[in-house]
Amino acid sequence: MNNTNFKNFFKKVWDNSNILIDADNFNLKILTAILFLGRHQIELGEEITFNLNQIRKLLGLEGSIYTYCRIENAIFYFKINFYKCKLKNNRERIAHAIKAFEKPMNDIYFNKEWRVEIDSVLREQIIQLYFHDSFNENDNPFIYELINSDKILFPNYFFLNYHSLSDGSVKLYFAMKLQAKLTRKDEWEIDEISEFTGIGKSTSYRIIKNLIQFDLVRKHAGSRRTQKKAIYIINKNLKFNNGYTPFEIKTIKNMLNNAEKKLTDGEIKLYSYLYYLTDGKGEIKKSQAEIGRLIGRERNTISELTDILHEKGYIIKETYIDGNQTRCRYII
DNA sequence: ACGTTTGTTTCGACAATACT
DNA sequence: AGTATTGTCGAAACAAACGT
Known part of the structure; x- marks a missing residue:
């Protein structure tokens, strides 16, 4: 866990907000740690999940029973005590920061x-402060930087098999990795996968088989006797270790979800491959035929x-003359 | 023995994408 | 451009276990 990230988060949330919390510094740190760990779940409108160990590690506390007791007490503290914040319409809100916990x-x-x-207002404030203003670099370079420091690692093994992976399974894998990062959960039932990807259930079944075949996803069979549904898990222990390529969360979100910039399955496959080739920046001079071979498409399709x-603003495509040969280069 | 429930797979029509 | 291939979805089929 990147501690600078957390410090920035803490500063941002409490310095710039009009939330007044009358808590001692330790308790406030715990609350902030919970909000930090759950920042993506907050954005998704979900409850925050975590374990005490994660909080202890994030704050760099020693692993004693005493520490865990203090963390637990802090959670109780915010459940029981009120916090005050000033609202825009000249009102004061008094509420429990933690409404409930399990x-x-x-x-x-x-x-x-x-x-x-x-608390819903607290939730709204986090989203405003942390997410909404944050995607425009010019508005808020500080937050922009913070968001960008969240990266997801993709095994290069994944890209090396692009020629045999269907467009749909590439997209699904990206969606699963993103979901895992955002919710810190990396195993799902088929219905959950279908829900967060927006892909139909039967299609999800078919596509995921491709990922299982390459051992990118593991399936734990369910049982009708015990009413356990099949579980699909992102495989983190691949047999082949060919290194990893980091993708920015923002990039993946744009590819999958962004209303205007969303890519089709085939476009995702090509773009992510180019991204992999350059580590997300720089230029590629490979021929269309070669790129086509690598991802299993024809030359003119690449064209x-x-x-x-290029039109959607993901890459810059330039044609230039190399000797007497027309060539293209692509800049991410 | 037969129907019901549940989770998964296959089918068929159509849409989207890729190829020639 | 026209044609071929691939992806998608819901419906229907299927298989295993359960219930009666």
């Missing part, structure tokens, strides 16, 4: 999942798709 039973190793519901990516 505590796991027998959490003897402090690694079981806690679940916290925070067309790169035109679209």
Whole structure:
């Protein structure tokens, strides 16, 4: 966990807000840590999940029983005590920062999942401060930087198999990795996958088979006897270690979800491959035929798709003369 | 024995994308 | 451009376990 990130988050949330919390510094740190860990869940409108160990590590506290007790007490503190904040319409809001929380039973190793519901105004403030103003570099370079420091690592093994992966499965893998990062959960039932990807259930079944075939996703079979549904898990222990390529969360969100800049499955496949080739910046001079071979497309398809990516602002495509040969280069 | 429930797969029509 | 291939979705089919 990047500690600078957390410090920036803390500063941003409390310095620039009009939220007044009358808590001692330790308790406030715990609350902030919870908000920080759950920042993506807050954005998704979900409850925050975490375990005590994660909080301890984030704050760099020593692993004693005493520490865990203090963390737990801090959670109780914000459930029981009020905080005040000034609203725009000249009103004051008095509420509990933590509306409710669910505590796991027998959490003897402090690694079981806690679940916290925070005050709706507090939630709104976090989203405003942390997310909404943040995607425009000029408005707020500080936050822009903060968001960009959130990266997701993709195994190069994934890209090396692009020629045999269907467009749909490439997209699905990106969606799963993103979801895992945002919610810190990397195993799902098929219905959940279908829900967060927006792909139909039957299609999800078919596509995910391709990922299982390449061991990118593992399937734990369900059982009708015990009513356990099949679970699909992102495989983190690949047999082949060919390194990783970091993708910015923002980039993936743009490819998958951005209303105006969204890419089709085929475009995602090509763009992410170009991104992989350059580590997200710089230029590529490979021929269209070679790129086509690598991702399993025809040469002229690459030509067309790169035109679209250029139009959508994902890459810059330039034709230039190399000796007497016309060539293209692509800049991410 | 037969129907019901549940989770998954296949089918068929159509749409989207790729190829020639 | 026209044609071929691939992707998508809901419906229907299927398989396993359960219930009666």
